[in-house]
């Protein structure tokens with residue numbers, strides 16, 4: 001676990017918000033949750049966040065792409081790893097209010113230098129990006145997963161890790177995440193496995209064909 005005081009202060013603030021949100025979400029119906037989804041962090045959760053943080057560090061990934069910033073919970077963990085590696089996180093989000101909130105948290109954690117916030121449609125941002133990537137978190141609305149994959153596929157470095165969240169939970173988006181799983185496995189350049197923690201992660205490593 002990172003020991004930096006500023007990181008841990010901000011992490012505790014997210015954890016408080018998460019506890020509060022979990023209670024509020026439990027009182028809503030499925031349709032109300034969908035309708036009000038922009039009020040919530042919708043984060044990958046602590047297990048997945050720690051896993052990603054460790055994977056970025058151990059793979060020494062420098063160029064990290066996060067597709068779906070939301071309020072910045074996963075960005076915090078990715079940015080801490082990018083700092084250790086001397087790298088950077090490019091994070092994509094189209095909701096300006098969420099980006100303002102996430103920027104403030106990342107600044108408070110002392111990690112602004114390691115995050116490049118790009119506001120707007122994620123698929124456009126991926127297509128416009130001049131960078132190539134060592135690590136990608138796919139955590140946007142699930143109907144966009146396959147389009148995201150097609151957009152970032154030509155920009156993957158050899159050995160790049162790609163993590164697709166929400167493969168198991170929520171069940172309401174199962175068809176969309178299954179389409180992503182099928183596509184990434186059929187491309188023929190990934191070793192890919194479903195890891196059943198957090199909301200279920202499709203963990204894939206890309207190997208350039210020689």
Ligand SMILES: C[S@@+](CC[C@H](N)C(=O)[O-])C[C@H]1O[C@@H](n2cnc3c(N)ncnc32)[C@H](O)[C@@H]1O
Nearest residue numbers: 042043044068070073074093094121122139140
């Ligand atoms: C599940 S949340 C991301 C959670 C975040 N990764 C975390 O763990 O804290 C998905 C986010 O994708 C954003 N999003 C949905 N469609 C988008 C699009 N076309 N372009 C950019 N962002 C989008 C939503 O506003 C939402 O904040």
